[in-house]
Structures are given as C-alpha cells and as structure tokens.
C-alpha cells in the first residue's frame with residue numbers, strides 16, 4: 001500500500017535531509033507534498049528527479065488525504081498544525097520539542113522503543129538529536145546491566161543550530177563576528193545550547209535528561225548533562241559515563257554493543273581507531289569507541305559516541321518511524 005506523505009519545513013536543513021533520506025530509502029510514496037512558511041513558499045524542491053513547488057502551510061493543507069506528515073519547522077508550527085493534521089487522520093512525526101514530553105505522544109527511536117509507535121494518538125515525537133544517538137547505545141546496556149546513573153558531556157556541531165549556526169563557523173573562520181551564537185564559535189567552545197533555565201541548566205541539557213528517561217521507560221535513572229557547542233561543522237560527539245546496578249565483563253559489554261541495532265563499534269586505539277564527526281557525517285549509524293571501565297565506581301564504563309545529528313539525529317530517525325508505520329499498516 002502506498003502512502004501520501006507531506007514534508008513540513010521542506011526548505012530547512014532537516015527538511016531538505018528528509019527529502020534526501022526519503023529518496024535513499026525508497027518509501028512507497030503515492031503523492032508527496034512540501035510545505036513551508038510564507039517566506040519560503042513558491043520555491044521549488046526536487047524529489048526523485050521531479051520538481052515540486054513548496055506550498056505555504058495553512059489550516060487546510062491536510063484536507064487532501066495525507067497519511068504521514070514529517071514536521072521540522074519549529075515548536076510553534078508543530079504546536080499549531082500537528083493537532084490539525086492529526087484531526088484529519090494524518091499521523092504526524094514531529095521533530096520539534098513541542099510534544100515530546102506529552103504523555104499521549106510516544107517519543108521514539110526505532111532501534112530502542114519501536115513498540116511505543118502503536119500507542120500514538122496522531123502524533124509521534126522525534127527526540128532531540130543528542131538524545132537519539134545516546135539511547136541507541138545505552139538501550140542494549142540498560143537491558144543487560146540496568147543503568148543506575150548517566151553523565152552526559154556533549155560536543156555539538158554547528159549544524160545543530162541550522163544554516164545560521166553553520167555560517168557562524170564558516171564566516172567566523174574568516175574573522176567575521178557571529179550572527180546566531182552569542183560569542184564567536186571559531187576556535188572557541190560555548191557551554192550554551194538553547195536557553196538557560198532557573199536551575200542553571202540549559203533546555204538542551206534538560207531535554208537529554210528527560211527524554212532519555214521517557215525513551216528507556218525508566219524514571220529511576222539518575223542523569224546529569226553538560227551540552228557544549230564546538231567548532232565542528234556536522235556530527236555530534238558525546239562522552240557518556242554510565243554506572244550500572246549489575247557487574248559486567250568489558251569484553252562481553254563490547255560484544256553487546258557490536259550486536260546492537262544501529263551501532264558500529266570503532267575501538268582500536270593502538271591504531272588510532274575511534275569515532276569522529278568527520279567520519280560519522282553523512283552516515284546513519286551511531287558510532288561508539290573509547291570503551292573502558294570507569295575504575296572510580298563499583299560498575300561503570302566510559303563511552304565516546306558520535307553520529308550525524310542531521311541524519312540519525314533528526315531526518316533518518318523520523319523516516320525510520322514512517323517506515324515502521326507503513327509496515328504496521330501493511331500487516
């Protein structure tokens with residue numbers, strides 16, 4: 001059965017990657033529609049060698065029998081239009097933070113909690129990019145050793161802040177002042193992603209804390225996070241320190257990761273083999289290395305995890321959710 005699919009936010013960095021990933025994975029699409037703000041409406045996008053005019057998103061955009069809508073147009077657009085789309089029988093896969101913590105909305109990484117997809121009531125939320133790559137690696141370890149505590153330290157590429165963030169690094173390297181970031185990012189690190197909250201954490205840090213618990217379905221896990229913008233064009237890196245309830249054998253733990261869906265282990269330091277953004281960029285897997293015991297606790301491990309934040313961190317994850325929906329409908 002073919003589906004009618006809409007891309008909302010079609011001209012943004014994630015929207016354009018939705019299109020690329022939809023082509024690569026050859027979803028059974030009958031009709032496809034592209035929507036954007038009035039600012040970008042009228043421009044054209046190419047899908048499967050055919051040109052389409054991008055339409056302005058309105059309340060009636062979903063009155064044409066759309067089965068799935070992939071949203072990446074910001075939280076305010078999702079807040080207004082996702083319920084409208086859902087009310088017309090469309091299933092929305094939303095890349096914004098708007099609906100992620102809503103108890104009626106499953107928050108899904110297909111390799112981690114695919115079973116939650118069938119609980120949807122019209123909207124399925126795509127997690128934050130930094131959370132996605134972390135839980136892909138943590139889920140198999142949680143299942144086997146039961147996670148007690150996680151310490152996240154992230155090194156996030158400028159592409160996570162969209163085109164303007166990307167240009168701040170490109171132009172910053174030529175000495176130009178930043179437009180998107182509060183300080184120069186070239187040759188610098190900013191411990192500031194999204195806005196600061198009263199508890200001194202940023203929204204990005206609390207997204208990782210809250211979303212990890214919801215996706216793993218375990219609100220007893222203790223988590224803290226520090227998220228940092230670094231002068232890397234694309235690909236997020238994360239140092240993840242994990243403490244388990246149970247003891248583990250390090251070689252067995254590495255084997256668990258080698259067998260985990262969506263994970264590639266790159267861990268051979270004698271030959272300088274470890275995950276790097278320049279390698280992960282453009283790929284859909286989550287890469288893990290520097291796997292070593294944390295000798296400072298009873299049962300702990302340190303991991304270095306890298307993934308393409310625009311692909312697996314957003315577009316590919318959302319398209320994989322769409323694939324699962326289509327599989328469910330075709331059973």
Ligand SMILES: O=C(O)C/C=C/c1cccc(C(=O)O)c1C(=O)O
Nearest residue numbers: 075095096097098128156160161193
């Ligand atoms: O900055 C990054 O590396 C990730 C940014 C994610 C982001 C940026 C603006 C708005 C949102 C949002 O939807 O709130 C999000 C997100 O959480 O996915």
